[in-house]
Amino acid sequence: MDWVERVLKVRRHSRNGERAPHKPLLLLYALGRFQAEGARPIGFSAAEEDLRRLLREFGPPRATSPGYPFHHLTNDDGLWLVETAGGPGSPGPEVGRLRAEQASGRLHPDLAAALAEQPGLLPQLARALLEAGFAPSLHADICQQVGLDLEDAELPGQVREQVGRRDPAFRIEVLEAYEYSCAFCGYEGWLDGVGVGLDAAHVRWRTYGGPDELGNGLCLCALHHRLFDRGVLGLSPDRTVTVSRKYVGRAGTSRMLVLDLTGRPARAPQTGTPGVERRHIEWHSSQVFRHPARSAVSRRTAR
Incomplete structure (x- = not known):
């Protein structure tokens, strides 16, 4: 060996x-x-x-x-x-x-x-x-x-x-299903006809059995993909965005780009294509997301 x-x-x-x-x-x-x-x-x-x-x-x-x-x-x-x-x-x-x-x-x-x-x-x-x-x-x-x-x-x-080879079709399938728009913030960007700053994120990581399938994918901008993998952002069972209470961001941009996502419904893929499966959301919640989650109600009340 x-x-x-x-x-x-x-x-x-x-x-x-x-x-x-x-x-x-x-x-x-x-x-x-x-x-x-x-x-x-x-x-x-x-x-x-x-x-x-x-x-x-x-x-x-x-x-x-x-x-x-x-x-x-x-x-x-x-x-x-x-x-x-x-x-x-x-x-x-x-x-x-x-x-x-x-x-x-x-x-x-x-x-x-x-x-x-x-x-x-x-x-x-x-x-x-x-x-x-x-x-x-x-x-x-x-x-x-x-x-x-x-x-x-x-x-x-x-x-x-x-680990297996990544399916090259997975990225295109996810980005097309979400119409080249971040499911959390709505960002979209193009350079010479090519989408830029957007990723096909695995909800359940491939290294832990996450499949290259639309039911395990989200189109996220580069920032929110990274925060999703770090456990700052997550999904609730009803596919609203969760934000970790452990995340601290005092600048106005931090509030706009991260804190204001609390409780926001994640964008759904095109009609007729599957959304993220609950079992993959549950895996991310238990293995990646940094609990507890912020309360959308208390955040808005405090403003």
Whole structure:
């Protein structure tokens, strides 16, 4: 089994469509540290806040501890080792014990040696983790957070086989169904006869079983696509727009472009074409959207 296959096995710990990106995020963080400073151990106390922020921003919308991946990644096929001031082995996932026993983690020596000998391996592993576990609109943000430079990195063949090829017809089908207009804000734009600034967004991510079908698609402008994948925006079962109460925007443009969407009905596709299926809305609500949602009534009353 090669290294790409090993890191792809880590991603499979999700169940029933639930997102479980804790270990992949730790691996991406460790790869970023390796790219910057080599195989130096990563002290838990020094990395704790970085990991907590990664899990908060790119993990599922439920509370989790940075101690969980720091400890449990040691169970995955020679990728990660933990030791304490007392010797090899992890003291467990409890944050207090990891701090008290001065735990540190590092990439397995075999993996570190392979990364040093094969310069192209690190970006391949990172691309594999990103493609297999996160929406494409999040990749650049994650790389920036962990300090990874993946310019010109090729996508490993194993990832294409596992995730599957994107259906090129999906984008056109979605944009045509929504008449090249953002379902949230109504934006439309053209350059030389070609629609610009519009995406075909997957409601349920492809990496978690989301199909390239109209019932799983929304036409969104680039801004609202990114906010949708970050959990700032969502959909209610009756297909009205939800806005996370955790989102803060004080500028007038933030209110106009984001906050004023609260409770607004999402644009429906053309008559005779299916809207977003409820099961995909429910997946996004439980796995991506940052609850609680703002109240449209209270927002308007406060104006």
